[in-house]
Amino acid sequence: MSGSPKQGVRPAFHDWRAARPFWGGLLLTLGGAEILLTEKASLKVIMHIGMQGLAGYLLPGVMVLCGLLTLFSPGQRLFYSIIGICASLGSWVTSNLGGFFIGLLLGAVGSCMIFGWLPDQEPRVSRRQRKKAARMETAESAETAGASETAEAAGSDGAAAGTAEAVQL
Template structure:
């Protein structure tokens, strides 16, 4: 990394991460990847079984795709979150109980975080800070 300090790189990544639902997209991607890893049947056998066997691979791949698209195209996050939660719920039936519940839960939590993320929301002020500001305002009035 010529010409850039580690602080600059970390600051740039922090700014990139703040402009998108990073943790939700990451959880949705990890949920889909975990379900793909827990698949026991080979792709050759899944193709022989037919559509039911193939959906065991397609739904987790769709979850990974929705998670990555959320990270790199956050403007369409609502659509990706709805498709991600539907794919996670359908993995219950098609993919070893949703990757033994772990991938299913990661997908549901990630999709919920994506759906609830607001891009231009101001940071929340802690209770301690609000009390401190209220005390300071009272002291100024007295």
């Protein structure tokens, strides 16, 4: 049943993941979540400080939202990646140096991966699969070359026998 469609949860998830910038969206979401988790100020303090304190929660929230929207709506990935990188870089100033650099780096790398993802690329082939395909091609070409050589040899032997008979007559 090599022609039957794939069944099961893992192949379905693999197909879903291949149709979107999965790793970039995941990294952007994790970067925003990490920054949110490193925030230590309570909401009362944030409201007392004002807009600067609110931005410390707003920018990582935007990062998480952009990462999730990228995963579930990949058609708008360029917009989400630009907003994600701006929010990641803005978290440097507003949120404990971007979540102690970790959230900032995760968000920046994830946004770059989202921006660079192309939906019409062919799936990557592993080195092992490429070697196997190359071996099969060389074996097929050797078989066809061997078959043509035996046909030529049989044809030339038959022609030589035909001329020998003609000479004897």
